[in-house]
Amino acid sequence: MEKTLQVLNRMQADGLIExxxxxGAIAATFYVEPISTFDLDIFFTVVGAADKFLSLTPLYDxxxxxxxxxxxxxxxxxxxxxxxxxxxxxxLEEALSQAEAIRFKTTPTRVMRAEHLVxxxxxxxxxxxxxxxxxxxxxxxxxxxxxSDVLARHDLAGQWKEFKRKFNL
Amino acid sequence: xxxxxxxxxxxxxxxxxxxxxAQLSFEEKIEIVERLRELRLNRDVMSAHRVNAExxxxxEGNRRDSIS
Numbered sequence: 001m002e003k004t005l006q007v008l009n010r011m012q013a014d015g016l017i018e019x020x021x022x023x024g025a026i027a028a029t030f031y032v033e034p035i036s037t038f039d040l041d042i043f044f045t046v047v048g049a050a051d052k053f054l055s056l057t058p059l060y061d062x063x064x065x066x067x068x069x070x071x072x073x074x075x076x077x078x079x080x081x082x083x084x085x086x087x088x089x090x091x092l093e094e095a096l097s098q099a100e101a102i103r104f105k106t107t108p109t110r111v112m113r114a115e116h117l118v119x120x121x122x123x124x125x126x127x128x129x130x131x132x133x134x135x136x137x138x139x140x141x142x143x144x145x146x147x148s149d150v151l152a153r154h155d156l157a158g159q160w161k162e163f164k165r166k167f168n169l
Numbered sequence: 170x171x172x173x174x175x176x177x178x179x180x181x182x183x184x185x186x187x188x189x190x191a192q193l194s195f196e197e198k199i200e201i202v203e204r205l206r207e208l209r210l211n212r213d214v215m216s217a218h219r220v221n222a223e224x225x226x227x228x229e230g231n232r233r234d235s236i237s
Contacts, residue, residue, distance in 0.1 A: 001199050001203070025202075029195070029198050029199065029202060030195050030198075031191070032187075033188075034193075034201040034205070104196065139187075141191075
């Protein structure tokens with residue numbers, strides 16, 4: 001994983017991506033118990049991207065030149081299939097810009113905050129997302145005032161109320 | 170058969186184990202994720218081998234049927 005993150009940092013230094021943050025199951029693992037997953041979800045923005053439907057070709061070409069090949073929807077980088085996901089909603093953009101700076105061993109990286117992860121999971125709304133939200137709550141991984149702000153800002157308060165009703169929380 | 174007390178105890182133990190895992194460092198947790206991934210990949214490979222073997226047996230059966 002550390003070598004994978006080093007490659008991502010190099011992509012950022014070389015200007016391929018403006019900013020990135022770890023999301024998905026690996027980001028959730030930062031806050032709760034380890035979650036079984038095959039890939040690493042990387043949310044990113046690109047400098048001066050005209051629209052949100054940007055092409056991943058420059059990223060894939062850059063990585064191919066370094067010897068990292070695309071496998072399905074991911075690129076295999078140092079043993080980890082990495083999925084590059086443009087931050088295409090306001091919630092994801094905010095999650096990316098406010099991600100927490102951490103170190104993995106000695107390598108700097110960024111992980112989405114727990115409150116944003118919960119909001120993204122709520123918005124995505126698959127059964128596994130709901131199960132993960134419950135893990136976050138059981139582990140007291142979220143700061144309530146911050147979560148409440150995020151949910152209100154992104155019009156998710158109603159969905160949150162429905163989620164709590166459904167699961168008797 | 171388990172009664173409600175047994176189930177409640179099991180759930181409590183499971184919850185305690187999950188809490189302990191949540192307190193590991195990120196690096197330790199990722200090591201566990203990597204091991205889980207390896208196990209799943211190995212299981213998938215084994216499963217693919219089994220399917221291939223079953224297909225081979227079926228093919229051989231079909232071949233023999235067509236000869237007889």
